[in-house]
Amino acid sequence: MDGISKNNAAETSRSGFLTKSRAAVSLLFLVNGFAVGSWAPKIPEFAERLQLSKFELGLMILVFGLGSLLMMPLAGAQITGRGSKVVCKVMAVLLLPMLLILTVVQNVWTAAPAIFLFGGFIGAMDVAMNANAVAVEKSMRRAIMSSCHAFWSLGGLIGSAIGGYLISHWGVLGHAEVATVLSIVFLVIAWPMILSDQPHPDEEKPKAKLPMIPLPWLLGMMALFCMIPEGAVLDWGALYLRQDLSASVTLSGLGFAAFSLTMATMRFAGDFVRDKLGAVMTLRVCTAFAITGMVLASLAPNAELAILGFAFCGIGISNMVPIAFSAAGNVPGLQPGIGISVVTTMGYSGMLVAPSAIGFAAEHVGFSAVFLALPMLLLVVLCFSSLARYADSIGGGGH
Incomplete structure (x- = not known):
């Protein structure tokens, strides 16, 4: 139940x-x-x-x-x-x-x-x-x-x-x-x-404790590695375009606009895509888009091409975290609230720590080098993409 x-x-x-x-x-x-x-x-x-x-x-x-x-x-x-x-x-x-x-x-x-x-x-x-x-x-x-x-x-x-x-x-x-x-x-x-999902009175309420199985922590790591590149684009994309690629103030703002526009658009389409392709294939395709976009943005010779790269990043990153959340809520033998809290906490800790770390690194090696290094995190997500299969358990409560 x-x-x-x-x-x-x-x-x-x-x-x-x-x-x-x-x-x-x-x-x-x-x-x-x-x-x-x-x-x-x-x-x-x-x-x-x-x-x-x-x-x-x-x-x-x-x-x-x-x-x-x-x-x-x-x-x-x-x-x-x-x-x-x-x-x-x-x-x-x-x-x-x-x-x-x-x-x-x-x-x-x-x-x-x-x-x-x-x-x-x-x-x-x-x-x-x-x-x-x-x-x-x-x-x-x-x-x-x-x-x-x-x-x-x-x-x-x-x-x-x-x-x-x-x-x-x-x-x-x-x-x-x-x-x-x-x-x-x-x-x-x-x-x-609002949907009521109260536990049944005859069910024993599990004690609130950190899960001892590795799966929610691996999903949390995936969310973390997805959200660090997202935070990099949101916090530093405009500065990268302005300082490294000599974009105008107006043009530098388009990096975030392109990223957020494709992200919102693809999130509305993401459920349809997931129903058609399954969570694992959707995650793999999204990760490929995100890696391509990040590499394109980091190696771009001009601001226009970098903005296109950020748009590709938005397409890719858009549905990676939602899939991780769905999977975390369907971990066999684990209450959805506990699994999701682990993944959410780990994911958002990346958004908290990453901006200052990226800024520090960029002072020494430049934004281009930092953006070029971030796809390494996304490659790790790709390696663990099979775990997204738990997100497809929405109809039946797990494997």
Whole structure:
């Protein structure tokens, strides 16, 4: 038994492609991505208000990441005992006021715990909504994880796109108020439709502990090695185009745009591709695209070719992490919340540590050499790609 109620299973099996539970979990991803996207344009004003140097701002962003990393395993433990629906709702409600709080804090001593909690609620909700997506996949007997991550990307795109406009016209407080109201609206729509995956009363609730089998850790390593190149493109792509390839300010911004556009597009198409090709072949094809794109970007003689390389990276990386999450939620003999918390924590630790490490390395050898080295990580993912077969267990609970 996977803990999904009979009523929810009947609802999803009747409805086929689009179900209430699928719409709800997609909205949860949208809300989470929207919160992150809304925070990004607030960072310059946040640093100015608190009079933070670049180093001090870096420490604040590190505190955000530490909050996520500490809360993710705790969320996994709570999901095991209470189900992802409860954890999703609690974390989403706790997340709602955080943008407003970060807008009104006036000193480091109040800002640090606020940004720690903001990162923690983002991370915990991330684990819970991925676990809920696995439950919806099982109930529907079809892949939906890639499209869920596409909604996260869409939420981030909406949040960052309207954020700058709202801040410039309505101020930081007005922006925070609008973003909070929109998040509440999304959450209210999703609230009654979230899939319940509560454990059955007669089932013994497993003790929350780190898994002793290697599979979730290997999947976590795969997610880590996928997300380091993603973080490299997001954090350093524009600087590489600007400094190493002499691109204009406008052109250097197109590297991230090309990457994020192909990533979001392919995430919406990813579930269809997975259903047709299977998770293993999809992962292998995506990895090949990502390696090709990273090599092309690193060896490009001009900015235009490097941007094309980043677009290929977006195509490839788009569905690699969603497949790892699906596989982690279907590890035989392991509760989905625990498996997903391991993979999420390991994956996002790459996003936390990699930017500073890449910046340090680039100071000594240049961005081109760093980007050329990153495909080595993706080759490791390719070597372990057969583990993606567990992502194809969405209909039957494992091998």
